[in-house]
Amino acid sequence: xxxxxxxxxxxxxxxxxxxxxxxxxxxxxxxxxxxxxxxxxxxxxxxxxxxxxxxxxxxxxxxxxxxxxxxxxxxxxxxxxxxxxxxxxxxxxxxxxxxxxxxxxxxxxxxxx
Amino acid sequence: xxxxxxxxxxxxxxxxxxxxxxxxxxxxxxxxxxxxxxxxxxxxxxxxxxxxxxxxxxxxxxxxxxxxxxxxxxxxxxxxxxxxxxxxxxxxxxxxxxxxxxxxxxxxxx
Numbered sequence: 381x382x383x384x385x386x387x388x389x390x391x392x393x394x395x396x397x398x399x400x401x402x403x404x405x406x407x408x409x410x411x412x413x414x415x416x417x418x419x420x421x422x423x424x425x426x427x428x429x430x431x432x433x434x435x436x437x438x439x440x441x442x443x444x445x446x447x448x449x450x451x452x453x454x455x456x457x458x459x460x461x462x463x464x465x466x467x468x469x470x471x472x473x474x475x476x477x478x479x480x481x482x483x484x485x486x487x488x489x490x491x492x493x
Numbered sequence: 494x495x496x497x498x499x500x501x502x503x504x505x506x507x508x509x510x511x512x513x514x515x516x517x518x519x520x521x522x523x524x525x526x527x528x529x530x531x532x533x534x535x536x537x538x539x540x541x542x543x544x545x546x547x548x549x550x551x552x553x554x555x556x557x558x559x560x561x562x563x564x565x566x567x568x569x570x571x572x573x574x575x576x577x578x579x580x581x582x583x584x585x586x587x588x589x590x591x592x593x594x595x596x597x598x599x600x601x602x603x
Contacts, residue, residue, distance in 0.1 A: 389533065423594035424536075431590065435569070470535060471563060474590070480526070481552070481592065483535040492593065 384473050386484035391423065393461050394492045395413045401456040401487050403471030412474040413454040414481065415445055419467040427469075441465070466491045497595035498507065498521075499584055505601045514598050516584030520533040524587040525567040527551075527559060529580045542567055545592070576601045 383406045393399050405411060412431050416424040428439025435447040445456045454471060468488045472481040500515035518525065528536040528551075539552030540559040542586050553576050556578060560568040567586075571578055579602045585592040 384535075414591075416594075423596045423597075424585075425590075425594070426591050429590065471538075480538055480541060481536075483537075485533055485535040 381391050382411075382456045382473060382475070382482050384471055384482050384484040386469075386471055386487050388487045389485070390488045390490060392490040395463055396460050397463070399456075399458045399461045399489070401469050401471075401489070403454045403484060404454065405452050405453075405454070405471075405473045405482075407473060407475070410449065412476060412479075413445070413447060413473070414472040414483065415443070415454070416470045416472065417441075417467045418470065418486075424470065427456070440450055448481070462472055462491075463493070465489060494597050496594050497584060497586055498583075499595040501598050502596060503601075504598050505603065506571075506574050506577060507603055510571075510574050510602075512574045512602075513600050513602065514569040514571075514582055514584075515598070516567045516591070516595055517565050517570070518567075518586040519562065519565065520586065520588065522588045522593075523559065523564070523587035525586040526587065526592065527557075527567065527569045528583045528585065529553070530583055533581050539569065540583075553586070571600075574600075578602050 414429045415427040463482045468486045471484040474481045497518045526541045529537040542561040558570045582598045584595045
């Protein structure tokens with residue numbers, strides 16, 4: 381069965397430091413990959429998605445993610461975090477663009493001043 | 494901008510009550526979804542709908558039903574609310590592979 385793992389429940393990063401959030405999936409073929417962010421009191425917003433092509437994907441708010449087939453990973457990165465990045469981040473995987481998504485448990489990002 | 498709205502941000506109900514959660518999207522999307530979100534469990538799919546009057550069970554449909562009489566509206570019904578249905582409920586619509594979410598309804602069942 382397909383599954384998505386976000387190994388870190390919480391991550392604490394100093395403001396201005398770099399960030400990497402991990403996402404690993406279990407699926408036989410190349411999946412469709414998504415990162416969403418949920419700010420406190422808000423709904424989920426799409427940060428970026430990968431369907432095919434260049435494995436380094438640029439998203440909104442200065443985020444990027446890299447698809448690594450050999451590692452079954454789709455890690456999210458940002459070179460310098462801002463206090464407003466404090467939120468919960470969810471990785472999701474689909475077997476095609478119109479299939480229902482399988483969601484990771486989320487990683488809560490805490491920003492230290 | 495796509496807008497997905499949910500009828501209530503916070504709701505408190507009693508055990509055994511019938512509860513209706515409403516979701517409306519304004520972009521003519523065919524696909525709509527209901528999830529529940531619990532800490533440490535991510536999002537779990539309750540039901541989804543590919544079109545009007547069509548529905549499919551998700552991973553955790555027990556205790557829930559849905560209604561899609563109009564394309565823009567997707568309702569989640571808790572037939573007899575129980576305390577283990579206390580949760581955050583998220584509605585989404587989909588186009589082009591992307592899901593667009595409403596702000597969520599935090600339901601407490603006492």
